[in-house]
Amino acid sequence: MTAPLPESALVDTTIEPAATGATRASRATWRAFRRMPLGMVSLGILLALLLVSVLAPLLAPYPAGYGSDVLRPPSAGNVFGTDSLGRDVYGEVVWGTQQSVLVALAASAIAIAFGTVVAVIGAYVPRLDTIISVVVDLTLSLPVLPLMILIAALVGPSTSTIILVVAAFSWPEVTRLVRSQALAVVKLPYVDAARLMTRNHGWILGRHVVPAVTPVIVVSVVVTASRAVLSAAGLAFLGLGDPTTWSWGRILYEAQQSGAMVSAWWLTLFPSLAILALVLSATLLSIAYNDARNPRNHAR
Structure with missing residues (x-):
């Protein structure tokens, strides 16, 4: 007959897998991601633009x-x-990179934060989920570009206006993506066990639900940032951007206003290539990250 295990051994055996599971999954995802040349090139382009x-x-x-x-x-x-x-x-393209990255990061941060909070609360509180779903579906059905143009024209062109307008029309897509994952997480047994242990719902959401939907949030950040750049460039091209700051959209706008867009090909080529590089690399990065999360790729 074997001797019983000491209490410390039992604690280590039961707690360690739960504590290290997320870290091991992240490391496996990173190893799989590094084997994807397209994802690494896209990451390099985004880091270069940030630099x-x-x-x-x-x-x-x-x-x-x-x-x-x-x-x-x-x-x-x-x-x-x-x-x-x-x-x-x-110089216009270089300084336009600063403005475009600022708008992308700020607008996506606001949209991700608000959209994630709304999605997680809706999934956790079923009575609110119906209302949130209706609001999200209604917002997604609206003609985004005309409304963005209208609001930007009424408020006045500025960097803060562009950031808030882009964020206001980006959070519903984030909410829809995160909500679909959060609905499955809140039904898991460990969330039910956490509800029995404490009535602090904020702790449950922050400790168990939000970490579980973090991979979806990461993808949403990349996709939302690329859409923010396109939206900001579109508004600036229509003359609704900040006239005191250079952006890629403003370069195109001034080329169109001067009538040199057709004759001076370089005025449109370089800012357009910058927009294409950011949007395309962000899209490919999100695709590569999703593929790297697949457990089948971890074993290769």
Whole structure:
């Protein structure tokens, strides 16, 4: 007859898998992600754009004032050419990266925070879930672009306006994605056990529900940020962006206003490539991350 195990051994055996399960899953996901060249390239592009936005003052002087070389094509002196007022397009794109990244991060952060809170509370409280579902479906059915144009025009063009407008029309999609995962999590046995242990519902949501839906939140951050860039660029192209700050949409807007959009191809090419790089890399990164989360890829 074997001797009973000491109490410390029993504690280690029962608690360690639960404490290390999430860490092991994250490490397995990262190992699988590193084996995906497309995902790593996309991550590198996003990090490069983030680095450009931070180092903008060191990479190019702020494009202010006017120059003598008007509509000059790309050359050694002006690698991206100049615009209709003689300003360096390279500097406009670099400083536009700072503005676009700021809008993407701020708008997605607001949309993710609000959308996640609404989704988790709705999944946890069934009486509120019906109301939240109706509000989300109604908001998603609205014509987003005309409403964004209307609100931006009424409030006035500014960076804060663009961030709030984009966030206001992005949170319903986040809520729908997170809610579908949260509905399954709140029915799991360990959540029911937590409800029996404490009446602190905020602790239950923060300790058990939110960590379980974190992978969906990560994907939502990337997708929402790319949509925020497209929305902000669209509003700026329509003349509803911040006129005091450079953005990729403002470069396109001024090229269209000057009538040089067709003749001076470089005015539209480089900001468009920047928008494409950010949106495409964000989309491919989310796809690669979803594939890396698949347990089948962990065993390869």
